[in-house]
Amino acid sequence: MSVLTKQAPGAAATLAAPGGKPGRGRPKRKNQRSGYLFLLPWFLGMLFTIIPFFASLYLAFTDYNLFTEPNFVGLANFQVMFEDPRLLQSLKVTFIYTFVSVPISLAVALLIAIVLNRGLQGLAIYRSVYYLPSLLGGSVAIVMLWRYIFGNDGIVNSALGLLGIQGPAWVTDPEFALSTLIVLNVWTFGSPMVIFLAGLRQVPAMYYEAASIDGASRWRQFRSITLPLISPIIFFNLIMQLIGSFQTFTQGYVMSGGTGGPADSTLFYNLYLYQKGFTEFEMGYASAMAWLLLMIIAIFTAINFIASKFWVFYDN
Amino acid sequence: MALLDLPLKNKQKKEAPPAEDALTGTPGTRFSRHLILCLVGLVMLYPLLWLLSSSFKPSNDIFRQLGLWPENWDFSNYAQGWTALNQPFHVYLVNSLIVVVFSIVGNIFSCALAAYAFARMEFTGRKLFFALMLGTLMLPGHVLLVPQYIIFSQLGWLDTYLPLIVPNFMATNAFFIFLMVQFMKALPQELDDAAQIDGCGPFRTFLRVIMPLCVPAMATTAIFTFISTWNEFFGPLLYIQNQDLYTVPLALRAFMDSEGQSMWGPMFAMSVVSIAPIIGFFIAGQKYLINGIATTGLK
Numbered sequence: 001m002s003v004l005t006k007q008a009p010g011a012a013a014t015l016a017a018p019g020g021k022p023g024r025g026r027p028k029r030k031n032q033r034s035g036y037l038f039l040l041p042w043f044l045g046m047l048f049t050i051i052p053f054f055a056s057l058y059l060a061f062t063d064y065n066l067f068t069e070p071n072f073v074g075l076a077n078f079q080v081m082f083e084d085p086r087l088l089q090s091l092k093v094t095f096i097y098t099f100v101s102v103p104i105s106l107a108v109a110l111l112i113a114i115v116l117n118r119g120l121q122g123l124a125i126y127r128s129v130y131y132l133p134s135l136l137g138g139s140v141a142i143v144m145l146w147r148y149i150f151g152n153d154g155i156v157n158s159a160l161g162l163l164g165i166q167g168p169a170w171v172t173d174p175e176f177a178l179s180t181l182i183v184l185n186v187w188t189f190g191s192p193m194v195i196f197l198a199g200l201r202q203v204p205a206m207y208y209e210a211a212s213i214d215g216a217s218r219w220r221q222f223r224s225i226t227l228p229l230i231s232p233i234i235f236f237n238l239i240m241q242l243i244g245s246f247q248t249f250t251q252g253y254v255m256s257g258g259t260g261g262p263a264d265s266t267l268f269y270n271l272y273l274y275q276k277g278f279t280e281f282e283m284g285y286a287s288a289m290a291w292l293l294l295m296i297i298a299i300f301t302a303i304n305f306i307a308s309k310f311w312v313f314y315d316n
Numbered sequence: 317m318a319l320l321d322l323p324l325k326n327k328q329k330k331e332a333p334p335a336e337d338a339l340t341g342t343p344g345t346r347f348s349r350h351l352i353l354c355l356v357g358l359v360m361l362y363p364l365l366w367l368l369s370s371s372f373k374p375s376n377d378i379f380r381q382l383g384l385w386p387e388n389w390d391f392s393n394y395a396q397g398w399t400a401l402n403q404p405f406h407v408y409l410v411n412s413l414i415v416v417v418f419s420i421v422g423n424i425f426s427c428a429l430a431a432y433a434f435a436r437m438e439f440t441g442r443k444l445f446f447a448l449m450l451g452t453l454m455l456p457g458h459v460l461l462v463p464q465y466i467i468f469s470q471l472g473w474l475d476t477y478l479p480l481i482v483p484n485f486m487a488t489n490a491f492f493i494f495l496m497v498q499f500m501k502a503l504p505q506e507l508d509d510a511a512q513i514d515g516c517g518p519f520r521t522f523l524r525v526i527m528p529l530c531v532p533a534m535a536t537t538a539i540f541t542f543i544s545t546w547n548e549f550f551g552p553l554l555y556i557q558n559q560d561l562y563t564v565p566l567a568l569r570a571f572m573d574s575e576g577q578s579m580w581g582p583m584f585a586m587s588v589v590s591i592a593p594i595i596g597f598f599i600a601g602q603k604y605l606i607n608g609i610a611t612t613g614l615k
Binding site for chain 2: 032034035036037038039040041042044045046048049051052053055056059066112115116118120122126127128129130131132133135136138139140141142144145146148149151153154155158187194243246247249250253254257270273274277278283286287290291293294297301
């Protein structure tokens with residue numbers, strides 16, 4: 001490796017000759033000190049991530065209320081958790097929300113992306129209209145709006161009334177409150193849709209041409225060409241949506257005025273964590289909860305990665 | 317890591333023509349497709365249009381009229397909503413703006429610096445650090461919440477914007493680093509070499525050569541930071557108690573708590589005010605947004 005070095009006053013500047021590094025065509029500046037200098041803010045940020053990461057692991061095994069010293073209690077927090085009915089309820093709410101809304105929104109996103117990809121005019125306009133809600137779905141204004149849309153005399157019930165159906169009390173009935181938030185989450189299908197669209201555009205048109213010459217039906221083409229080729233994108237969207245919806249907070253908080261009600265039916269996991277940590281100041285318990293969620297997310301991600309070997313198709 | 321590389325195959329490539337041009341079908345099927353897409357679009361936009369129209373209706377009319385066009389125009393909702401809380405609403409808008417502007421500046425500079433090191437420099441541990449950075453992408457923020465809260469409270473930063481702003485100056489947003497790394501890798505290396513021959517040190521090369529070429533990536537970062545910070549509810553809820561320091565989402569929630577049932581009109585008016593900047597930024601920066609999520613999968 002031929003490297004031409006030139007000492008500049010103050011800083012060491014190194015010039016790698018073109019093609020100097022075998023294998024990778026792109027020579028880079030070899031410069032230790034300035035590399036670390038550029039990363040200085042990031043190093044600080046990592047400290048600010050790694051230290052809290054392990055601190056919260058420690059706190060998970062303590063009883064801590066922010067005002068007195070943490071008191072080591074071993075596994076007590078985790079034992080309490082499995083007998084805490086509200087914690088189990090919050091897990092149930094979060095799981096239902098995730099496993100209903102994520103598949104629906106991914107299916108809608110894929111369907112619309114496929115229709116949009118058929119070379120229609122006005123693609124950009126449709127894409128923007130469908131994408132806009134995903135920028136707003138997490139805002140307080142929209143969740144508040146949802147409360148009123150699904151309110152007793154809101155537009156959903158008025159519309160049902162026109163059809164002669166007496167709508168339920170969506171927001172105040174524990175049986176229906178969560179479903180309004182599932183609808184809200186499906187409403188934001190635009191961001192996975194845009195990712196699907198980008199993926200669909202990578203599928204070479206000649207595959208479809210060849211398939212239609214061979215007489216393959218639309219459905220057959222979808223199953224044998226589109227699905228395998230975009231399966232990595234489906235996988236990516238699935239993971240990101242799962243991780244995101246396990247962490248839902250604002251929707252539950254605003255919808256219920258911070259309580260998770262009615263009857264804990266919108267008590268999302270992170271909302272309960274917030275209540276424990278920052279209204280009851282059981283910081284040790286809240287840390288233990290955070291770690292349980294981390295483990296749950298890690299397990300689901302791992303399961304997905306293992307399962308992906310059987311259904312995700314990698315071209316290279 | 318394969319996971320993260322996948323959607324990126326199309327980075328910086330011009331959009332290819334739709335793959336199925338040959339299969340667009342008869343005019344009839346095209347028409348029905350447009351019809352379905354328009355209907356879906358209308359259903360999706362309806363809540364937003366209803367919000368806008370309700371903000372111009374007298375509170376009593378809001379639930380009596382399903383139609384979008386107000387029968388009795390009432391502009392007083394805006395005036396009433398503006399002054400309904402402790403402070404006039406522009407105070408909360410300015411508060412949000414302060415947090416947003418500092419967050420954008422912090423994210424752009426700290427993430428661009430880190431990205432430049434990852435994308436175009438060679439140093440010991442680069443690959444390890446890069447893997448660590450990608451690892452933090454998937455780390456749920458709530459794991460760090462309690463200790464970070466303790467740190468901020470011991471620094472005396474509660475009831476200030478510092479907990480909301482300072483982390484952005486420490487490149488804690490791995491998504492943006494990742495986005496910029498992808499962008500910088502696509503720039504020709506000859507640029508750095510030429511700058512170096514002309515006597516630029518690494519910092520000058522970064523500032524004068526690379527940064528100007530990364531404007532699209534920085535625009536994407538700025539827009540995403542704007543939208544997520546403007547919407548951010550959890551952070552302000554945790555760190556801001558003083559009502560005068562409330563950001564817009566906190567002010568809206570206070571609105572619902574205090575006036576809630578009786579003042580729908582003014583509340584909807586302030587809701588419109590709070591989401592208007594997002595829609596504005598969305599319209600102005602669409603290109604960057606769509607490219608941004610197509611490259612990183614960012615929401």
